[in-house]
Amino acid sequence: MKEPESIEGSFHLTGGDFNNAGAASSELKTILTKRGISPDLVRRAAIVTFEAEMNVIIHAVAGVIHYSIAPETIRIAINDMGPGIPDIELAMQEGYSTAPDWVREMGWGAGMGLPNMKKLSDEFRIETVVNEGTTVEMLIYLRKDSHEGT
Amino acid sequence: MTFNKVIEILEADVILDKGHKDLEILSVCSSDLLSDLLHFAKKPQAILITGMTNTHVVRTAEITDIIAIAFVLNKKPEKDTIEMARQKGIPLIVTRFSRFTACGRLFMEGLRSCTEDGI
Numbered sequence: 155m156k157e158p159e160s161i162e163g164s165f166h167l168t169g170g171d172f173n174n175a176g177a178a179s180s181e182l183k184t185i186l187t188k189r190g191i192s193p194d195l196v197r198r199a200a201i202v203t204f205e206a207e208m209n210v211i212i213h214a215v216a217g218v219i220h221y222s223i224a225p226e227t228i229r230i231a232i233n234d235m236g237p238g239i240p241d242i243e244l245a246m247q248e249g250y251s252t253a254p255d256w257v258r259e260m261g262w263g264a265g266m267g268l269p270n271m272k273k274l275s276d277e278f279r280i281e282t283v284v285n286e287g288t289t290v291e292m293l294i295y296l297r298k299d300s301h302e303g304t
Numbered sequence: 305m306t307f308n309k310v311i312e313i314l315e316a317d318v319i320l321d322k323g324h325k326d327l328e329i330l331s332v333c334s335s336d337l338l339s340d341l342l343h344f345a346k347k348p349q350a351i352l353i354t355g356m357t358n359t360h361v362v363r364t365a366e367i368t369d370i371i372a373i374a375f376v377l378n379k380k381p382e383k384d385t386i387e388m389a390r391q392k393g394i395p396l397i398v399t400r401f402s403r404f405t406a407c408g409r410l411f412m413e414g415l416r417s418c419t420e421d422g423i
Contacts (some may be wrong), residue, residue, distance in 0.1 A: 176363030183367065193369070200367045201342050208339070236377075261338035261356045270343045 161189075162222035167207060169215045169236070172260065178219050179204035189223060191296065198274045199228050199294050205267040206232040206290055211255050213237060214287065228294040228298075230275075238284035246272065305329050305415060307372055307395065314374055314408050316397040320386055324330045324395040327371060331418040334407050338364045341409060345370060350418035357381040362388040370418075371392075376403045 163185075165178035183200040187193075203219060210217035214236025222229045239245045245252075246268050253263025268290075271276040276293035282288040311318060331347040336356050338384040345352075351364055352373045362385055365373055373389070375381055375398045381389075381408040389396050399406055418423045 172360075175360060176367065180363065189320070197367075197369055204363075204367045206344060210387055260338060260358060261360055264337040264339035264343075266339045266343040270339075 160222060160224040161185075162220070164221070165207075165219045167210045167214075167217040167219065167234075169211060169213070169217070169234075171211055175208060175211050177203055179207050182219075182221055186222070186223065186228070191223075191228075195228070195294060195296060196248075199230065202271045202274050202292050202294075206230070206292075208262055209267055209288075210234045210247055212262060213251055217287075226284075226295065226297050228296065229291070229292040230294075231289065233287065233289045235287045238286055238288055239280075239282040239285055242280060242282060284286050305413065307351075309413075310372075310374070310410065311397055313413055314397065314401060314406055316399040316401040317377075317402045318376060318395070318397050319381065320389050320396040321392075322390075322393065322395065324372065327395070329415065331422070332407060332410050332415050333368075333370060333418040334403050335418065336403075341368060341370075344419045345422040346423070347418040351410075353403055353410075354404060355379055357385055359384050359388050361385065362392060362394060365394055372397070374399055374406060376401060376406050 172303040179200050182203050186196045186199055214234035217234030220231045239254045244250050248269045251263045251265035255262045276295045277293040307329055308325040310329050329351045330349040333350050334353040335341050338360055341364050348374045352370045355376050357379050360420050371394045378400045
């Protein structure tokens with residue numbers, strides 16, 4: 155069978171734009187579904203993207219989600235211009251959140267975002283510089299024997 | 305359990321329905337914390353019982369494959385929420401019961417949690 159070619163694209167996010175929160179993740183979910191990727195993997199990719207998208211909208215000034223879908227992996231990378239994370243270890247703890255109350259009133263800021271992104275992706279990397287921004291890169295394997303670089 | 309049966313158990317009013325009454329509901333999620341839902345909603349064909357009525361609820365349902373939403377305490381969803389649910393094909397109902405009672409009633413009739421282990 156002919157391998158499907160890799161595709162990639164990006165979404166631009168604006169901090170504080172709660173009206174469009176989730177639009178990028180929704181679009182990515184549609185793209186992945188149309189590509190015939192299994193519902194479980196689509197769901198995982200959509201959730202990690204949504205978590206990252208909400209983080210940018212809640213905490214940052216702006217950000218970009220870049221995705222690439224290769225035959226063996228989905229790569230999702232999020233770069234933001236934001237406050238950065240002073241203590242990544244703390245931020246990775248379930249339940250730890252710095253979201254303000256008004257964000258919590260909308261249903262967000264439970265402190266599950268980063269841990270959930272790590273849990274649902276096969277590879278997870280985070281780099282952050284305080285007062286500059288954060289980059290999160292996640293890989294989801296489309297085959298059980300996938301690994302980075304293939 | 306059919307969606308119609310859920311409507312009956314929750315004594316709910318239908319806010320948005322596009323012929324979903326035969327939809328099969330297999331599990332239940334309940335939370336007002338949307339990031340918690342992204343974390344624990346695992347089982348397919350779940351209904352969400354929530355007190356949140358903003359558009360983010362519909363978006364979260366869409367992303368986690370939740371197929372129907374019930375709002376508790378007679379909370380009517382915002383206009384934008386109904387519109388987004390229409391676009392995404394997610395039916396909406398509203399019940400006078402609290403989250404606790406709504407979940408309890410569905411549990412008594414045999415539905416279980418949408419979490420991975422059903423607990």
